[in-house]
Amino acid sequence: MVQLGPVPDLSGAIDKCAGCPIRHRAVCSYSSPAELQKLESAKFYRNYDAGQVIAAEGEVTRSLGSVVTGVVALNRTLEDGRRQMVGLMFASDFIGRPLRRTVPFEASAVTDVRMCLFHRSQFEQILGDSPSLERRLLELTLDELDAARDWMLLLGRKTARERLASFLMILTIRQANLDKMTAQSGQVLALPLTREAIAEYLGLTIETVSRQFTALRKDGVIDLPDRRSVRIADLARLQSAAGLDQGDEQFHALS
Amino acid sequence: MVQLGPVPDLSGAIDKCAGCPIRHRAVCSYSSPAELQKLESAKFYRNYDAGQVIAAEGEVTRSLGSVVTGVVALNRTLEDGRRQMVGLMFASDFIGRPLRRTVPFEASAVTDVRMCLFHRSQFEQILGDSPSLERRLLELTLDELDAARDWMLLLGRKTARERLASFLMILTIRQANLDKMTAQSGQVLALPLTREAIAEYLGLTIETVSRQFTALRKDGVIDLPDRRSVRIADLARLQSAAGLDQGDEQFHALS
């Protein structure tokens, strides 16, 4: 599955920021036209195939940047092979540790991915001159931290059923927001992750994930039209199965 | 235990930043003398007793700032009472969500605590004018995020024994760093947390925490001179019990 394979193709470095689909959400969204020009001349695009490793655990990374399209998973691994996903990044999320040489996790493409990248030294230099860039990066990092803390609650205290329901709620709300709608029963999700990746996300095994999918289906909470989609049959019950009725409070971070 | 009790005493607003024990590590550590003067006139101190709630979950907070002395726990709670610690803050750590009105967790004093605080609006204003403050806050947030991700690995994949050993390793290394020493066998730790708080940190019950303390003691990895201290009898074995031999790599974030 993990292809260390062929060099990812570099393409489309000619794209303009103005027409960029993540222009209004990404790290550059506060940048003035002048700053944007600096970024525009420094940036380059790179595409990765689903399954491809973007950066290995502990690797010295030469570049960092934003997800333009697709989904990227960040994983930590124990020596004996136990793996835990520690980040799940969507379009406009920023990947990379500015001000540090190495990343303490593996980043891999879950779907086909297109990244907007900068060389680290160059990015750090621009960052030093650009308060609006730094401000936006701070905001993104704070949001990420909030999401990580929600996730810690899930990993530390929630049951398998609650974990899967929480995961489906997050995806449901995220997709509804992208479509500029509110989440609702009947909504159909295209699952970007395999069962294995979901298990790594939720701190479970694939067998348990599979059983909980089946259980939620038998309970009439969801339908499973095929293996890569989920239809939310009863959003209210999904939400209560997720272990919180405090509305969207928990989910704003990913929205 | 949790005292909503008497208004915490405000004291010592006259302290100078120059002599501050966290001057070189806190959010202000990059600030120029001019900036420092602004911060100095805006800051105020507040003391909290062990067990006291500093900010309730979801509360609109009027202030935010740094831990000067003591230990603060950040906790998230499910409706049915299950609690998970999502942050453990020591001297020089920054608490509060700039650019947001509410905190999504409860902050409570684990030991007696002294905080250096700012009114949120005032802090945000200073932040906007001060790149060095913002830079340092970004660094602290990135470190926090790294620590949260290590923690997610612990919560998602480690056994009870590994969790407790990891926790003791973190404390050991943190204390050694404070003492400007390297961690070593024979080192004695003063545990700042009760068994209950440790359980909330590690995603376990107090019974399991207690049993794992006993197990590590019986295995000769640690001694328990009394309930609030731990003597590291065999650091190498503690480290291997923590589930990683990659040196200090995992622990730099808290060091």
Add this chain to the structure above:
DNA sequence: GGAGCGAATTGATCCTGATCAAGGCGCAGT
């Protein structure tokens, strides 16, 4: 010194999710 109380330990049992194992489904290649 004794009573009272909260924190911690220890024991017995239960249960959720992991592990081990066997098939089934869908799809690409021949």
Add this chain to the structure above:
DNA sequence: ACTGCGCCTTGATCAGGATCAATTCGCTCC
């Protein structure tokens, strides 16, 4: 159409940690 291979599901059993319950320890207050 058949084979092979991933991915997923389902079943049977196991085990780590939770839960329920009973002491014990250490401290404060009389």
